[in-house]
Each structure stands twice: as structure tokens, then as C-alpha cells.
Amino acid sequence: MKSKITFLLFVIFIIAIHGQDDEKEWWRTATFYQIYPRSFMDTTGNGIGDLKGMIQRLDHLKDAGFDTFWLSPIFKSPQKDTGYDVSDYYTIEPDYGTMDDFKALIAKAKSLGIRVMLDFIPNHTSDEHEWFIKSCANESEFRDYYVWHDGQPNPEGGRPFLPNNWISVFGGPAWTWVESRQQYYLHQFLPGQPDLNYRSDNVVKAMSDMLIYYIDMGVAGFRLDAINHLFEDALFRNETQWNPEEEIENYDDLNHEHTKDLNETFLFVYSWRKMIDDYIVQKNISSDILVMTEAYASTSDTMRYYHDPTNPNVRGAHMPFNFQLIFNFQANAKSEDIQRGIFEWLNNMPEGETANWVAGSHDHSRVASRIMPEKIHMVNTVVLTLPGSSITYMGEEIGMHDNKDVPNWDNRNKNRTPMQWNGGVGAGFTTRNANETWLPIHPNYLTVNLQAETERPRSTYKYFQSLTALRKTNALRKGDFDFKIINEDVFGYTRNYNKEEGYLILINLSGSSHHLDLKAFDTFGKNKLRVVTAAPNSRFDVGDIVEKEHVTVGLYDAVVFDYVSSASSVVLSIALFFTTIFVYLFN
Numbered sequence: 001m002k003s004k005i006t007f008l009l010f011v012i013f014i015i016a017i018h019g020q021d022d023e024k025e026w027w028r029t030a031t032f033y034q035i036y037p038r039s040f041m042d043t044t045g046n047g048i049g050d051l052k053g054m055i056q057r058l059d060h061l062k063d064a065g066f067d068t069f070w071l072s073p074i075f076k077s078p079q080k081d082t083g084y085d086v087s088d089y090y091t092i093e094p095d096y097g098t099m100d101d102f103k104a105l106i107a108k109a110k111s112l113g114i115r116v117m118l119d120f121i122p123n124h125t126s127d128e129h130e131w132f133i134k135s136c137a138n139e140s141e142f143r144d145y146y147v148w149h150d151g152q153p154n155p156e157g158g159r160p161f162l163p164n165n166w167i168s169v170f171g172g173p174a175w176t177w178v179e180s181r182q183q184y185y186l187h188q189f190l191p192g193q194p195d196l197n198y199r200s201d202n203v204v205k206a207m208s209d210m211l212i213y214y215i216d217m218g219v220a221g222f223r224l225d226a227i228n229h230l231f232e233d234a235l236f237r238n239e240t241q242w243n244p245e246e247e248i249e250n251y252d253d254l255n256h257e258h259t260k261d262l263n264e265t266f267l268f269v270y271s272w273r274k275m276i277d278d279y280i281v282q283k284n285i286s287s288d289i290l291v292m293t294e295a296y297a298s299t300s301d302t303m304r305y306y307h308d309p310t311n312p313n314v315r316g317a318h319m320p321f322n323f324q325l326i327f328n329f330q331a332n333a334k335s336e337d338i339q340r341g342i343f344e345w346l347n348n349m350p351e352g353e354t355a356n357w358v359a360g361s362h363d364h365s366r367v368a369s370r371i372m373p374e375k376i377h378m379v380n381t382v383v384l385t386l387p388g389s390s391i392t393y394m395g396e397e398i399g400m401h402d403n404k405d406v407p408n409w410d411n412r413n414k415n416r417t418p419m420q421w422n423g424g425v426g427a428g429f430t431t432r433n434a435n436e437t438w439l440p441i442h443p444n445y446l447t448v449n450l451q452a453e454t455e456r457p458r459s460t461y462k463y464f465q466s467l468t469a470l471r472k473t474n475a476l477r478k479g480d481f482d483f484k485i486i487n488e489d490v491f492g493y494t495r496n497y498n499k500e501e502g503y504l505i506l507i508n509l510s511g512s513s514h515h516l517d518l519k520a521f522d523t524f525g526k527n528k529l530r531v532v533t534a535a536p537n538s539r540f541d542v543g544d545i546v547e548k549e550h551v552t553v554g555l556y557d558a559v560v561f562d563y564v565s566s567a568s569s570v571v572l573s574i575a576l577f578f579t580t581i582f583v584y585l586f587n
């Protein structure tokens with residue numbers, strides 16, 4: 001008896017510990033959404049999204065099955081890089097509302113069980129930030145807040161030459177001259193985005209304080225924007241050219257060994273993680289405060305953002321953004337390309353860490369346009385069923401397209417047009433007309449919109465919802481992962497959990513159907529596959545049962561099966577037969 005009670009207590013203990021882990025490490029299987037504030041929902045009628053709009057539309061996140069969202073920047077900004085140029089981190093951009101609105105958004109999200117994350121831009125501020133204005137004026141306290149350089153001596157007199165050959169990500173020299181200081185300042189992005197100097201203790205303190213300020217306000221974590229640009233070579237050495245014979249014109253002409261992914265940058269990320277982890281212990285915060293790093297870097301450098309490779313206890317980001325699907329899931333991608341993309345991450349990810357899958361953002365052309373409309377379902381399938389967490393850019397759940405007609409001051413704007421909520425005036429985004437918003441709404445909003453897709457029996461959105469619902473299962477949360485190339489156009493993988501629950505996900509990249517034998521997949525000895533969900537264009541319907549060794553997959557198909565044995569499929573068929581008769585007789 002005693003041993004039974006001990007065992008029972010042990011089981012309860014394990015369940016409790018397990019539950020705690022899930023709560024603390026919520027991000028490991030979370031379904032993330034990226035809201036682009038300017039384009040989510042406008043409540044003032046000025047054609048620009050706002051925080052009150054987010055509050056109004058937050059239920060959508062719940063309905064779509066998201067657990068958390070990160071917000072592109074909402075801080076005060078002259079919008080030279082649509083918010084990625086912050087002039088005051090403690091004030092909300094007036095176009096979007098007030099700090100009280102932001103607090104109300106956190107409260108509403110909390111009531112829905114959704115976590116809010118901020119996009120935080122540590123590398124630079126706006127040139128309209130008061131620190132920069134004071135630094136330009138050489139005020140002693142702010143003198144070293146930014147990266148300044150005298151330039152190279154000009155033998156003819158006059159303005160010195162550029163300090164070195166560094167190029168900005170957006171093109172042109174990374175240096176701009178300031179008369180008042182008779183010096184150049186560094187900007188790895190636009191001239192309106194001067195780089196902060198992280199060798200200044202004051203900068204480190206000021207930026208760290210902000211993170212704490214927003215943790216206290218209730219945010220669940222941060223996306224650290226362009227993090228790998230944080231430090232530059234202290235000696236300002238020239239970067240090497242890929243082709244020394246050619247003129248340096250573009251960012252990609254240089255190898256950025258002195259401006260990106262410097263050792264100090266990694267150490268700094270580790271120090272911020274420690275600061276945050278210590279803070280949550282000190283404040284008794286029960287869930288992890290998430291650190292996500294955005295860095296376009298080599299795979300090995302990207303992995304270093306997880307933790308110090310020489311000491312896994314020195315933690316970095318919980319989630320360095322994984323852009324592999326953006327690079328590898330191209331229009332003509334073959335099964336091999338997808339496999340390469342997936343395993344580039346999984347094979348290099350350090351032990352104990354969690355993968356994440358991203359197929360789009362405000363910086364990349366939308367999936368339907370970048371790849372092709374038919375493939376949006378496959379991309380959503382892969383993002384939502386691979387092991388780890390998923391990140392979906394606003395609008396991908398309804399299959400929005402780039403709007404090629406947007407004014408071209410920034411070629412990324414085509415993928416930032418307003419969310420298409422319904423087919424009414426202003427697509428339900430605004431009370432204005434669809435072409436009078438900050439960026440024109442895509443004309444396809446009459447058919448590609450949330451309401452229409454909710455009403456249609458099968459749609460991109462309905463399929464998306466079915467996938468997020470499946471993510472709640474143990475198989476998709478904790479199941480193993482077995483990927484197989486079936487032929488150059490068709491691949492599949494199983495997510496099996498403890499021999500009790502499993503799914504087989506099948507994708508056909510091509511525009512023709514294929515007859516397949518899927519016996520190589522482990523389906524717990526069951527020889528039939530049953531459709532759990534299928535893309536709206538699929539030849540399968542939910543509930544269809546097929547022989548594992550004779551599966552015909554349709555063109556551009558994406559389908560998720562579970563496994564049934566012959567016996568249970570007979571029972572199911574009989575049940576289906578009687579239900580049909582019943583419905584027929586009594587209707």
C-alpha cells in the first residue's frame with residue numbers, strides 16, 4: 001500500500017514538474033505571430049494601424065491558434081525605416097496611440113492567454129533621438145554614445161576622407177559627416193539610424209534599463225533586431241573585398257569580418273540573457289522572458305547565439321531566428337532543397353535547444369508571391385508541423401500576396417500592406433477606401449480576406465486553423481521527427497510520440513499527381529492512413545482512409561494523416577455507412 005501511495009505521489013510530482021516546465025518554457029512549442037502595427041487595424045480612420053485596433057482584433061489571434069505575438073516597433077519614430085529608427089523608447093509612436101493603450105493591449109492579451117513580445121532595436125537609434133542630437137553637439141555626457149571617427153587625413157585640406165571602406169546594409173558608405181563635431185558617425189543601416197556605441201557603459205546601462213522597464217510592464221520577451229551588428233572593430237580596419245578587382249558598391253561586395261558577429265556581440269547577448277534570467281528569479285516571474293535574436297549570419301555564427309559553444313551554461317537567445325525556409329523554399333525547390341533547409345538547422349543546432357521555423361516577415365516578399373500561391377499551404381504546413389516553435393507573419397494565415405502597386409520608396413513595402421479582414425470598404429482595416437491607406441490594400445482583398453475564408457468550407461485560413469489545433473497534440477509538441485524524400489517532388493515526415501500518437505505529413509511540390517508507396521514510414525504497424533486535415537486544394541477530404549502502400553497525392557498537395565489499422569477502418573466504414581443511412585432517413 002505504502003509503495004502504491006509513493007508511486008502515486010511520484011506520478012503526481014512528475015506531472016506537476018512537467019506542467020511547470022511547459023509553463024516556464026512556453027516558447028519551446030509556441031505558435032508565434034508577427035503583427036506589423038502600421039497595417040493591422042486602424043481605428044482612427046487615418047489609414048494607419050494603431051494599438052486600439054490591435055486590441056479590437058486580438059481575438060483573431062486566439063481563433064487562429066496563436067499563443068504569442070511579437071510586434072514590429074511601436075516606439076516614437078520619424079519612420080525613416082518604418083519604426084526601426086526609434087527617437088524615444090519610452091514613448092509610443094503617436095500614430096499608434098499611447099502607453100496606456102499599450103498597457104491595455106497587454107491586459108487584453110493576458111485575458112486571452114496570449115503573450116506579448118516587443119521588437120527592440122539595440123543597434124541604433126533615430127538621428128532624431130535626443131542622445132544623438134546631444135552627441136552631435138558634443139555634450140560631454142553623450143559624447144561617446146555613438147561611434148564617431150575623425151576620418152582619414154585629406155592631404156589637400158578640407159573634409160577628411162571616409163574612415164574606411166565600410167558599406168551600409170542599405171547601400172552607400174556606412175559613414176556620414178557631421179559639421180558640428182567635424183567627425184563622421186557610423187550607421188550600418190540608413191544615415192537616419194546612427195549606431196550606438198556598446199563600449200560605452202552609459203549606453204549599456206540605458207539600453208538594459210529599457211528591457212527591465214518593459215519586463216515590469218508585463219511583456220513576455222524581446223526580438224533583438226539586427227543584433228549581429230552591435231559591435232564593430234575597435235581599430236576600424238577595412239573589410240576584405242570578395243573581388244578586390246571590382247569597385248565596392250554594394251553591401252555584399254565585402255566580407256563583414258569587422259562589422260558583424262564579433263566576439264563581443266556574442267558576449268553581450270550572453271550578458272543580457274543573464275541579466276534577464278537573474279531578474280526573473282529576483283522578481284519571482286514564473287515563465288521565461290524570451291530572447292529572440294535576428295541575425296543574418298552563417299549557420300555556425302547563428303548557432304552561437306543560442307549559447308557559448310565552449311560552455312552551454314552561458315546562455316544566449318532562446319530562439320535565434322531561423323531563416324532557412326526563406327532561403328531554401330523557393331518556387332522551384334525540390335524535396336532535396338527542403339531537406340537541406342530543415343537539416344541545416346537541425347543538424348547544427350546545439351543539444352538541448354529548440355528549433356524555430358520562419359517563412360516570412362516584413363522584410364521578405366510574401367510566400368504566395370515569393371514562391372507561388374498554390375504553395376502557401378505547404379509552407380504553412382511545414383512551419384506548423386516541424387519540431388519546435390513556429391513564427392507566422394501577419395496575413396500568411398489567409399495567404400495574402402505582395403501588392404506590387406505600392407509606391408517604391410522601400411521595396412519591402414509591397415509585403416507590408418494592410419491586413420485584409422473582409423471584403424467591405426477598406427477591407428475591414430479602416431473606414432477609408434482601400435487605396436487611401438498608408439500603403440494601398442491589395443486589390444485581391446475582395447476574395448482573399450479573413451471573413452470570406454472563414455465562411456468558405458475549405459480555405460487557406462481554415463486549413464491554417466486545423467494545423468494550429470493539431471499543434472496542441474503531444475505528437476506535434478514532443479514527437480520525434482523522421483523525414484524522407486519520396487521522390488524529387490514529394491517528401492514526407494512522421495511526428496510520432498511514444499507509439500501512441502503519430503502523424504504523417506505529406507507534401508507534393510509539383511503540379512502533377514504521384515502514386516506512392518509509403519511503407520517506409522513508421523505508422524505503428526497500422527497499414528491505413530486517415531486524413532486528419534488537408535490543404536484546401538487537396539484531392540483528399542478529412543476522414544478519407546487510404547492504403548499506406550497505395551497513396552495518390554494530388555498536385556501541390558499538402559496533407560496530414562494519422563494511422564488506422566484495417567480492423568478499425570472496417571469499424572469506421574460501418575459506422576460511416578450507418579450514419580449516412582441515419583442522416584438520409586431522418587432528414
Ligand code: GLC
Pocket residue numbers: 081084085121189225226294362363
Ligand atoms: C532588421 C529589421 C529591418 C530593419 C533593420 C534595421 O533587419 O527587420 O526591417 O530595416 O533591422 O533596423
